[in-house]
Amino acid sequence: MSGARTPVGPTERGAAKQTVTISFAGFNRAWAAWIGDRLERRGHRVVYQRWDSPAEEPLVDLLRDLMLAQGRILIIVSEWYFQLGPRTHDEWNSALREVIAPDPTRFAAVSVTTVPVPTATTVLGAVELNNMGADEAERRVLDRLDLPADPLPESAEGTRRGPRFPAAMPEVWGGVPRRNTRFTGREPLLNDAYHLLQGAESGAGVVTLHGMSGVGKTQLAAEYVYRFGSEYDVVWWVNAEKRVTYRRRLAELAPQLGLSTGAEYGERLRAVRDSLRRGDPYARWLLILDGADEPDQIYDLVPTGPGHVLITSRNPEWSEHNSKLLEVPVYDRDESVAFIRRRAPRLSEPEADQLAEALEDLPLLLDQTAGWLNDSDLSVQEYIALLEGGIDQDVVKISADFPVAFQTAWSILLNKLRDTVPESVDLLRLCTFFAPGFIPVRLLKEMPHDELPEQIAGLLNDPLLWNKAINQLRQYSVVRLESHETATDEITSSGESLYLHRMVHQIVRKDMPDEDRAEFIEVVRRALAAADPRRPTDTRLWTGYAEIVPHLKHADVLQSKDPAVQSLVFNCLRYMYISGEYRAGIKLGERALKAWRKLLGENHPRIWELTHHYANLLRAVGDYQRTETIERAAVDHLREQRGEHDLDYSRAVGGLAADLRGLARYDEALELSQQLLVTYRGLLGEQDSRTQGAQNNLAVSLRLLGRYGEALNADRQTMEARRLLLRARHPWTLNSENSYATDLRLLGRYTEATSIQTKNVRENRIVMGEDRPQTLDAEHNLALCRYRTGDRAAAGPMLARVLERCERVLGEADPQTLRFATSTSCFAREHGDIDQARELGESVVARYEVMLAEGHPYIAGVRANHALVLRSVGERDHAHVLIEQSLADMTEAVGERHPWTLGCAINAAALRNLVGDPEGAAELSKQAVARATEALGRTHPLTLSARVALAADLRALRDRQQAEKVEQEALSDLAATLGEQHVHTISARSRNRPYWDFEPQST
Known part of the structure; x- marks a missing residue:
């Protein structure tokens, strides 16, 4: 070997650090990165050269250019290296003999393939890296490059974390x-x-x-x-x-x-x-x-x-x-040509270019067309003639996404499928009545096959025919198998899980004859109905509903008169209501009402059932005025047509009572709830779930009226009855338990409430799931329980977390989110960031003002909360005006003895003192104490707060003797009721004036 070539020839073992140029196909980048990393750790210089082989450049010239690289050239041998271009094996053999054979020492190679490669690659002397571990592979690479394979010092191994060995999967x-x-x-x-x-x-x-x-x-x-x-x-x-x-x-x-x-x-x-x-x-x-x-x-x-x-x-x-x-654009033309020639080897380069031009370089269309064209006797010119109007003179763009030629190309492809395996077209058309994307075709195979159209029954009953249809669609890239961790190889290979591209879905559905459309859509509707778990209240079955719901629209189930399909719609609406998918449920309900009124008539029984589910969903998002109009119309019609002992009428009455609670017409709601409970007891007995539901709703009305003791008794009866009739972990039982703990908390029995609610949250998480509305409500109640027991360190983060999750799941304007935001704002005002409290409080006020009518107690309540924020930031006059208005509005809305009014009075008295009206403050405090004692009892926390506030107001009037007497009696009752070390007791003892936070209740 001449001296001039020595520096780039093979090295002697232990020689100085070398330069190695790694030449690799992009497909094998992971091997290049790993080999380069192992060389660099040993101090060698690595140059990476991704191999490209443009068809217009002679292969000999490309290889000579490669020889200009520095140092030893290591080629990673794989079929990908030689397919680029694409080039034939004969071209490669000729070029390798001409360029590399005269000076093979410049090159080394490793093989990472088991596929045949050009025979002349033997000149490269490639060593095999397949089917071995990383250590042996590294040893072979170093040996082929004539580099020492001494173990690296630990310092070199630990300096950085390099690429994983390509043959090893990620963890x-x-x-x-x-x-x-x-x-x-x-x-x-x-x-x-x-x-x-x-x-x-x-x-x-x-x-x-x-x-x-x-x-x-x-x-x-x-x-x-x-x-x-x-x-x-x-x-x-x-x-x-x-x-x-x-x-x-x-x-x-x-x-x-x-x-x-x-x-x-x-x-x-x-x-x-x-x-x-x-x-x-x-x-x-x-x-x-x-x-x-x-x-x-x-x-x-x-x-x-x-x-x-x-x-x-x-x-x-x-x-x-x-x-x-x-x-991601369409292919560059050279990419299109290379792809077509790989997909359809019989086509020449000019033919591939013509086809790419006609199909506008769209990869999906190139894939499907070239696949079947390779198996066809049709020439490219004949095919392009078809695209240009030989089949369909009225080709139009059906979407901005699609090239003009796409629909015609699909007509040709469907004809090909129909001629070879006609059942594949039937299967494909069935798939278009599911939503595009993941198609749960197993639902077709699991449905009863009685009374199915003959060709569909044959396809679903014959596993060989099924697999033949699947494989035909896969061959032309019409569908792909969808990989799922839970699917076995056997299930996947039989085509239980298919993926249908949105573009293909739209074209096939549009192309379908009307008679097939009517027949196939009915099959899919029946498949969905057969898959209905039929118990939307059972949370264990929710995965089934979550799978079905996305396909309802594409199967156009609302146009079906089949009772099983209509029952599926009702069950999906119920699932969406209980699981918190309110917005999607409202859309489905609106579409169903419009469709069924035309299909069934205005007064069909199913219309009234649908109205009930739809109103529930609207009410969940706070649209009370709209639901009252809907439910009142239903009540009036059903009373006239069926009488007051009809169960559909009674259900409509229950919905109307819920609307009235949302509109703050609590007395009317209570009256309806009492009447309904009597009706259900008479018609169905004590143990029916509808009777218990009526008793639950009666408790809600009582709670909203501030009659907490009566609400507690009603909720206890409902909770115990549901435990017997249903089960301890039924969603309705857990809901009653949450209500019972809420009553205990509102009565000041904080320790009992916390104990029950801790268990309730744990079981709601198990049964309902982490981010369902009922679980979020339970966690919010637990946070307030802990807050009232004085565990502020636990309460604050819980309130923040539950608000963040509720905003994410239900949205910022949902009634439940607003309740949580109110609590979080109050906590932040006293124990967190006053700026956050103000921002959150103002947002809550604004959203309630949009959702509810002026004069609603919730608006008065959150304004009263905001007045305390203004007081804290020094805006006393503004705060005083706002709290006085809130007190007047609350009194007008719920009466002077309601706990919410009494709370407003406590806060208003404090603001009167701050603005220099001690006489007005003391008078208001005396009234609050008298009314709270009468309504709630002497030792209720709200009454105790009023008494402590009165002592402060008496001191402001310099009536120290009376102030001392009132204060000592209040402190004694606080210690006896809440404990000597409770935060409220300690605060009162320190003469910190108490304030009241308005808490909106669930309606």
Whole structure:
């Protein structure tokens, strides 16, 4: 060997540190990164050279250019290296012989494939790296490069954490689609995504791949995972098209991370997000959110932390939610040509270019068309003639997302499917009556097959025909198998879980003949009805409803007269109400009323049942005036048509009473509740669930009227009866238990209330789930119980957490959110941030003013709370005017002896003192003490607060003797009632004037 070549020839073992250029196909980037890392740890210089092979450049010239690289050239041999271009094996053999054979010492190689490669690659002397561990692979690489393989010192191994050995999977791996062995191009996008994520600060590593339907966003994300996944400890793929699916799939990560949680997915979801945020037990995680087209639905659930999030979406609005955007365009023409020739090897390069031009370089369409065209005798020119109008002269764009040619291309493809396996077209058309995306086709196989159309029954009953249809659709990339952690290989291979692209879904559905449409949609409706768990109050069955609900619209169930399908609609509405999916339920209810009035007539019995469910959902979001109009019309009609002993009439009366409670017409609501309870007892007896429900609602009316003792008795009876009739952990039983604890708290029996409510929260979490409205309500009650017992350290964080979750689940303007925000504002005023208290309080006042009519006690109450905030920031005159107005409004709304009015009076007396009216303050305090003693008793906490306040007002008038007497008696009763060391007792002893916080109640 000549001296000039020596520096770049093989090294002697132990020689100086070397330069190695690694040449690799992008597909094998993970191997290049690992090998380079092992060399750099030993002090060698590494240059990375991603191999590209543009078809227009001679392969010989490309290889000669490669020889200009520094040092030894290490080629990572795989089929990908030789397929780029694409090039034939003959081309490669010729080029290898001409360029590399004369001077093979410049090159070394490792093989990471078991697929045949050009025979002339033997000149590279590749060593095998398959089917071995990392240590042996490293030894072989070093040996092939003639570098010493001495063990590294520990200091060199521990300096940094390098890429994982590519043959080793990440510690946690789930849901990732199979690798697309025909993936082509996209190198700049893959590199840009990698650098954006790697360069992001902790908590901000979010990148969204966005673009129109069919450009290959999902395939690009999957390829990213396979190229860079070895750098992560956790790789988790999530279908993010719907919030409920996203939540459940992310929650399934909990056991994979080794997190100790209960079985309920809400609890698991919170644990997963916390684990990812902390990076414990894994800091290097990658989460892929596929199909996240509605950022508003899930942006609040995107984890933050040291890991990375990769999103695919048609929606560029992710830029508003802490995400970098990468637009995924259609293929560049050279990418299109390379892809088509890989997909359809029989086509020449010019033919591939013509086809790409005709199909506008859209990857999904290229994939499907080239797949079947390769098996067809049709020439590209003939196919393009068809696209240009040979089949359908009226081709139009059906969506801004779709190229003009797409519908015609689909007509051709459907004809091909129909000619080969006609059942595949039947299956595909059935799928379009589910929502696009994940298609639960197992529901078709699980339904009763009696009375099905002949061709559908044959498809569903014959496993061989089923698999043949599935495989035909897969062959042409019409559907893909959806990977699920819970699915076995057997289930997945039989096509139980399919993914249908939104674009394909829309085209196939539009293309369908009317007679097939009518037949197939009925099959899917019956499949959904057969899948109905039929018990929407059983939380254990909610996963079934969560799976069904997204498909109701696409199956157009509201046009069905089938009683089973209509019962499914009712059960879904009930599920949505109990689980807190109010907004979605309202939309379904509105559509159902409009459709069924036309389908069934204005006064059909099912219309009144539908009205009941719809009004429940509207009432849940605080639309009381609208629900009162709806329920009153139902009451009047049913009374006239069926009489007052009809059960549908009684149910409508119960709904009207609830509306009246929302409108603060408490006396009217109480009267209706009392009448209804008598009616149910007479018609159904004491042990019927409807009787118990009426008794529960009677207690709600009593509580709103401030008659806490009577409410307690009614709630106790309901709770005990429900434990006997239902079960201890039934949602309704738990609701009664929560109400009972609330009554105890409002009566000042704080220790008892806290004990019961602690258990109630634990069981609600198990039964209902972490973020359901009933669980949130129970946690809020427990926070207030702890606050009243003096455990402020526990109460504050609980109030903040439950408010944050309620805002996320139900929205900022929901009645439940406003109740929680009121409590949180009051706590912040006394024990936190006064600015936060003011901001939150003003927001609550504004939202109640929009939701409720002027004069409503809730508006008066939250204004009274806000007056205390103004007092705390020194705006005394403003505070005084506001509290006096609130007192007048509250008195007008609920009467002078209601606890809410008495609380306003206590606060108003304090403000009168501050603005220099001690006489007015003392007079108001005396009235409050007298009325509170009469209404609530001498030792109720509100009465005790009034007595302590009166002592302060008497001192302000210099009536020290009377003040001393009132104070000592109040302190004695406080110690006896709440305890010597209770915070209220200690505060009164320190002569801190008490204030009252208004707490809106559930109606």
